[in-house]
Amino acid sequence: MTPPQMSHSETESAADQPDTTLDSDIVDDGDGPDQRTMMDRTLLEARNLDVYYGDEQALTDVDIEIPEKQVTAVIGPSGCGKSTFLRSINRMNDLVDTARIEGDLLFDGKNVYDDDVDPVALRRKIGMVFQSPNPFPKSIRDNVAYGLKVQGDDENVDEKVETALKRAALWDEVEHQLDESGLELSGGQQQRLCIARAIAPDPEVILMDEPASALDPVATSKIEDLIEELAEDYTVVIVTHNMQQAARISDKTAVFLTGGELVEFDNTNKIFENPDHQRVEDYITGKFG
């Protein structure tokens, strides 16, 4: 069903092939053309992924193939393991003493849990945006430049900071206060600052853990617009408890239900209009929370 993971010719093939022929590769049912299926190469893939916290099993036998440069939403009730799944992608679960992972998680074909993988190096390829805005108590400039400095990228820092802030749709608002503390900004601005910070080192993947849950509706809508734009350049995986949000911004949706089980993963339209599983339909329609 999916193209071979190791294929590195996506730019070529994308340029050569017309959009329409690509859809059939990943779309299970005909549910209309997806405008952003330019490249449907699988970038992230989980195989039989189990995650435990002590004796508690947080993820059970998860298999998923996340396509490159699309928005993949991960939804499900509280405690269903959706955040755990997100954090297993960039190995943030390593920071939890009791966490234990079994199975494979492939990034571009490479198992990130292999012994030779340094989580620090892995995280440099994967940006992360958290539930509440968490800017450093540093200037706006230093916040955005932090990832660059950490990764030893000292050239044209100011330029890269500007580019990142523009991509995060924050530049116009902070252009003249780059040396002021990031904590002075409003909540929505802080979250866009955190997005700018995550994309400044130019990662391949951006993980978002309920990035709008602490924001008001106006700020939320700005973040949502931004996420859709980011998918032009990045593979976005977003955890959200807000199903409307998932329906609005994502191309693919994964539904986790209790017990850390991935029940259904498909095109977002399909999940919201005609899911295969009754449990998913019950959850989507609010019969089960």
Add this chain to the structure above:
Amino acid sequence: MSEPDFSHDGIRTLRGTTFRYLFLLCALLSIATTLGIILTLLVDAVNFFGTVSIVDFLTGTRWTPSHEPISFGVLPLISGTLTVTIGAAAVALPIGLLTAIYLSEYASERRRAYLKPALEVLAGVPTVVYGYFALVYVTPALNRFLPIGTFNALSASIMVGIMIIPMVSSISEDAMSAVPDSLRQAGYGLGATKFTVSTTIVVPAALSGIFSSFILALSRAIGETMIVAMAAGQTPRMVDLANPAGMFLDSIETMTAAMVKIGTGDMVSQGVQYQSLFAVGLTLFVITFIMNLISEFVASRYREVYH
């Protein structure tokens, strides 16, 4: 049906009032004691400055209160105190800070649970034990490769430094633990190592608390008496600006040690020598008071507000 009785209960009211004033009395007692101490210091110091000019006291470079020619220049004592404080800071600030980083960022929950109390035991050791240790073990050990005397500032400052390590590490660790975990997560998410997260995120965010711990620990070093009286000697020595490090090798006298000497000597209680004790005490009090003010100012000015 009779009405419920909500009327005042005389005994209950009386008891409430009694306790209220009892608590107030206890609070006032400690304030009154502090004020009393300051007043005593001031009265005797003012009497002293009636005999000896305050300018001579603050600028004099000789401290010879008990033998001719009598001179009450406090600068040698300040030199001695400063020497011990700098030496103690050189030992305690780096070790204390690195310990705090280890405890807060590297140690596992379990290890921290027994390391931190163990470290705080160090703060409970009577200072006379430190003084004895400096005199009997540290000085002979240093003597093997340094030309130091039996009494010297170096071994005293090393011991004072060890004594104040727990203050630095404990207060700094509290400040670092208070840094929200979300900031560390953000750092790790950007591909920072544990070392980078500790040094570029946690330490700067906890800087006000760390600085407060430094000031408090140094105030403690300035006021330390027993260790310096036992191990640093009682020779008032003016710092040689051409060779300030030389202060460490010789016997010196700190402000506190000078006060002990006067207080335990056979001075006449109304004599000017005896009163000089209070002048030195007042100077010491002013110095530590200013340091505490700086600490308060820094803590409030640079405290980061998280939400």
